[in-house]
Amino acid sequence: MHRSALKSCPLPRRPQHESFFGALKNERVSRVTYLTREAARQDITRYIEFRYNRKRLHSAVCYHPPREVHAEYEKLRIAA
Numbered sequence: 001m002h003r004s005a006l007k008s009c010p011l012p013r014r015p016q017h018e019s020f021f022g023a024l025k026n027e028r029v030s031r032v033t034y035l036t037r038e039a040a041r042q043d044i045t046r047y048i049e050f051r052y053n054r055k056r057l058h059s060a061v062c063y064h065p066p067r068e069v070h071a072e073y074e075k076l077r078i079a080a
Contacts, residue, residue: 023052 034040
């Protein structure tokens, strides 16, 4: 599968999307050769769930992982 498959993304181009897709390409897609589209989908899903959302620090949320920020939001929402 060619790496250019990500270029055909239907999402509107926004800075957040550009940052996400740049990180996805640099940290995962450019380092792996996928034999099938399904293998690529599964690997990218795993990357997003277990690396990008849980461990990677994001500047948009003061350099915290998104899961941590979401958990704090939920805690505050329930307390309110």
